[in-house]
Amino acid sequence: MSNLYDVTIIGAGPVGLFTTFYSGLRSLKTKIIDAEPAVGGKIRYFYPEKIIRDIGGIPEIEGQELVKNLHAQANTFQPIIVCDERIIALHKQTDGTFELVAENGNKHRSKTIIIAAGSGTYEVNRLEVSGSEAYTNNLFYDIKDLASFRNKTVIVSGGGNAAIDWAQSLEPIAKEVHLVYRGENFKGHEERVKEMHASSIFVHVNHEITALQGGTNNLQSCIIHCNKNGSTTKIATDAIVVNHGIKVDLGSMLDWGFDISDYGILVNQKMETSVPGIYACGDVCTYPRKMRIIAAGLHEGPIALNSAKNYLDPEADHVAMISTHHENFN
Numbered sequence: 001m002s003n004l005y006d007v008t009i010i011g012a013g014p015v016g017l018f019t020t021f022y023s024g025l026r027s028l029k030t031k032i033i034d035a036e037p038a039v040g041g042k043i044r045y046f047y048p049e050k051i052i053r054d055i056g057g058i059p060e061i062e063g064q065e066l067v068k069n070l071h072a073q074a075n076t077f078q079p080i081i082v083c084d085e086r087i088i089a090l091h092k093q094t095d096g097t098f099e100l101v102a103e104n105g106n107k108h109r110s111k112t113i114i115i116a117a118g119s120g121t122y123e124v125n126r127l128e129v130s131g132s133e134a135y136t137n138n139l140f141y142d143i144k145d146l147a148s149f150r151n152k153t154v155i156v157s158g159g160g161n162a163a164i165d166w167a168q169s170l171e172p173i174a175k176e177v178h179l180v181y182r183g184e185n186f187k188g189h190e191e192r193v194k195e196m197h198a199s200s201i202f203v204h205v206n207h208e209i210t211a212l213q214g215g216t217n218n219l220q221s222c223i224i225h226c227n228k229n230g231s232t233t234k235i236a237t238d239a240i241v242v243n244h245g246i247k248v249d250l251g252s253m254l255d256w257g258f259d260i261s262d263y264g265i266l267v268n269q270k271m272e273t274s275v276p277g278i279y280a281c282g283d284v285c286t287y288p289r290k291m292r293i294i295a296a297g298l299h300e301g302p303i304a305l306n307s308a309k310n311y312l313d314p315e316a317d318h319v320a321m322i323s324t325h326h327e328n329f330n
C-alpha cells in the first residue's frame, strides 16, 4: 500500500479526532499524528475528570469519557493513528504533495494537510510564591483524580472558567473549597459564576496567595493577601489547585508560510490557510469572532475536511451525504 495519504491531520485533540472520523466518512485515506503519547489533546492533558457542559446534545460528560467516545468514533473508518511524534517541519514536494517530518526523523507523505494542533505544546504557568517547590505533592496544576481531594481543604487559585469549574467539581468532595482570585470580575460564564456565589465555596476576590506554610510536602496553611487594602488572611490548607493559564508554543509551525494573526493560523470560511492544500481547524485557527471551545472546533473540522476533499476532487460534493444513511454504515 502506498504511504501517500489523502489527508494527514496534525493533532489528535477533540477536533483532530472528529475530523478524522469525518475524513473516513468522505472515503479519504487518513492519518492523524500527535506529539503526545495518547490522543485527547487538552482534555487528556488538563482536565480528564472535569465535567464538560457546553456541547450541544450532551448536557454533561466527563472529559475522559468524551475523549474515549471521540477516539472510538475516529476509528470507525480505520485511519492510521500515530502518537508520540511531534511534527517539526513541512516540505512541499515538486509533485504538489507534502512531506511532514517528525522530531524522531520519521517522514509522512500526504496530498493535503489539516492542522488541528490546538495551541501547540503547552506548559502551565506556575504559582509564583517563594518556597513553593517544597510542596510539589500539595500543589496541583490539573486534576486527574478528583477523589484524592476527598475531605480536604482545597484552595483553587485563578479566576477563569477552568478555575471556577474546578472549584465547583471539588465542592461536593472536599471538606472546604476556597477560590482565590486576584481580580474582581470573574471571567467565567455568568451562570457558573452565579452558581458559585450561591454555593458553599468561599470566594476571595482581590486576593493572591503570597506564602505557603508547613513542612516539605506537608502543606498546613497558606497566606492570602488583599491587593485592595493590604490585609492578609491565613487559611488552613491541604492542597492548592493552580489555574493561572498556560504558555503555548506552536514551534516551527508559525514559519510554515501561513498568514498568522492573534497567535493562530488565519483561515477563511472554508478553513483554508494561505497555503493551498493546507487547512486548519480548532484552537489553532483564527478568524473574526473565533471561539476556542470544543463545539466550535467540531464544526470547523468537517468544513476543513470538505475543502480538502474538493482540493483533491473539484467535482466532489462540498459536504458529505447525511451520515446516518452513508453507505459505509450499511
Ligand SMILES: Cc1cc2nc3c(=O)[nH]c(=O)nc-3n(C[C@H](O)[C@H](O)[C@H](O)COP(=O)(O)OP(=O)(O)OC[C@H]3O[C@@H](n4cnc5c(N)ncnc54)[C@H](O)[C@@H]3O)c2cc1C
Pocket: 010, 011, 012, 013, 014, 015, 016, 033, 034, 035, 036, 039, 040, 041, 042, 043, 046, 047, 051, 052, 053, 054, 085, 086, 087, 088, 116, 117, 118, 119, 120, 121, 162, 251, 281, 282, 283, 284, 292, 293, 294, 295, 297
Ligand atoms: C483547563 C481547560 C478547561 C477547558 N474546558 C472546556 C470546556 O468545558 N468546554 C469546552 O468546549 N472547551 C474547554 N476548554 C477548551 C478546549 O479544551 C479546547 O477548545 C479544545 O481542546 C481544542 O481542541 P483542539 O483539538 O483544537 O486542540 P487541542 O485539544 O489543544 O489538541 C491539539 C493536539 O495537537 C497536538 N500537537 C500540537 N502541535 C503538534 C505537533 N507539532 N505535532 C504533533 N502534534 C501536535 C497536541 O499534542 C494536542 O494533542 C478547556 C481548556 C482548558 C485548558
